[in-house]
Amino acid sequence: MxxxxxxxxxxxxxxxxxxxxxxxxxxxxxxxxxxxxxxxxxxxxxxxxxxxxxxxxxxxxxxxxxxxxxxxxxxxxxxxxxxxxxxxxxxxxxxxxxxxxxxxxxxxxxxxxxxxxxIVAYGTSHLALTDRAHLKKGERLLVLGAAGGVGLTAVELGAAMGAEVIAVARGAEKLAVAKAAGATHVLDSDTADLRAEVKALGGADVVYDAVGGDGFKAAMRATNPGGRIIVIGFASGDVPKIPANHLLVKNIDVIGFYWGGYLTWAPERLSRSLGDLMAMYEAGKLSxxxxxxxxxxxxxxxxxxxxxxxxxxxxxxxxx
Structure with a gap:
């Protein structure tokens, strides 16, 4: 073969x-x-x-x-x-x-x-948003890399969970895809002042970051007090350093997330998540x-x- x-x-x-x-x-x-x-x-x-x-x-x-x-x-x-x-x-x-x-x-x-x-794309976003970030209806979700394989599922699932989704991606074509997936607001990562524009929209309650680098730094500064930042990956190749004093002053949680790790330490949560996702697909709620x-x-x-x-x-x- x-x-x-x-x-x-x-x-x-x-x-x-x-x-x-x-x-x-x-x-x-x-x-x-x-x-x-x-x-x-x-x-x-x-x-x-x-x-x-x-x-x-x-x-x-x-x-x-x-x-x-x-x-x-x-x-x-x-x-x-x-x-x-x-x-x-x-x-x-x-x-x-x-x-x-x-x-x-x-x-x-x-x-x-x-x-x-x-499995990986939807499984990552579903467990990250539900099991780790505890995203609530009405919260503002900021998704970096929103048109990528996992980012786009975060937009779709966040919208399905009742969040106000801010999608960040590069270029008009990618932003249009994120908008079609359920984003309320879209920002071009090449031209937007991410910190200023997210704060103008009311700040982020939850940040979903699969990119890292400068986007993480700007997003952290635009995160509301009591907010949660989920670290998914570093597609930019830049692993950001996190100033702990900012976390302290703003009462922000930075949450690490590795979907594959659940296979060994919490497989029952992963199985339950995938079951929920398959049910959503069969009900026509996911595309x-x-x-x-x-x-x-x-x-x-x-x-x-x-x-x-x-x-x-x-x-x-x-x-x-």
Missing amino acids: RAFVVSDHAAAPAVTEVPEPTPGPGQVRIRIHACGVNFGDLLMVKGTYQETPALPFTLGMEVAGEVDALGEGVTSPAIGTRVAVFEGAGGMAESGVFSAERCVEIPDAMPFEEAAGF PHIGAVKPLDAAGEALELLRSRKVTGKVVVKTR
């Missing part, structure tokens, strides 16, 4: 012929149809992600497809079940083996391309935005789209 393999952290990954895997105890084999591309994949290529597998490995954190073989001791999900799963690596391939207990059954109406980009779909042979182009931040929503690699 074909797989997009990282063989050397100093070289680009390449599509390679590899043996089809056999599921071990507790595993299922999935006939993969699509794989979502995540910022962590870019870090894995370089070997700088906190959970980078040993070389060589197949890239791809989240997948969607059909179960076609069961390992020892596995009875569910049954062969033929349509599932999505997040398991760190192995997704940019025609088949892969994954933990049976991490598989989430997907609705028949959900295309594999949407399912492959659903995943897939910005680009690339075939497996062009997986390198998919990575570049994410790296350059030239696409809105989720980037997906179609493996079949």
Whole structure:
């Protein structure tokens, strides 16, 4: 079978012929149809992600497809079940083996391309806003990187939760996408005085930041007393230093959030969140935005789209 393999952290990954895997105890084999591309994949290529597998490995954190073989001791999900799963690596391939207990059954109406980009993006925003930030109806939510894979879901979910959403993104096209997802206000990160304009709108009660850098600093200064800032990631490449005296004076909470960590220390919360999200999807309350779909042979182009931040929503690699 074909797989997009990282063989050397100093070289680009390449599509390679590899043996089809056999599921071990507790595993299922999935006939993969699509794989979502995540910022962590870019870090894995370089070997700088906190959970980078040993070389060589197949890239791809989240997948969607059909179960076609069961390992020892596995009875569910049954062969033929349509599932999505997040398991760190192995997704940019025609088949892969994954933990049976991490598989989430997907609705028949959900295309594999949407399912492959659903778990991490929506799961991140839902748990961050509900379990960590405790976003309340009527609060003002500021989303940095609002047109990206996770940022756009934060806009959509924040609006669905009754928040007044301020979306920050680069350029008119991305701002229009954020507006369509439910943002009340949109600000161009290239031209806006973020601190001044957010304060003019009444300040932020909750900040969702997947970007870091100067945006974080401006957002912190525009956060209302008692506000919460959720640290999601650092797409800008700049990890900001946080002046603790500002937190003290304004009674601000800065909250770290790593969705994948819930798999080990609070899997029941993650499962409950994904169940809620699937129910919202089936009820027609969520509309995943897939910005680009690339075939497996062009997986390198998919990575570049994410790296350059030239696409809105989720980037997906179609493996079949």
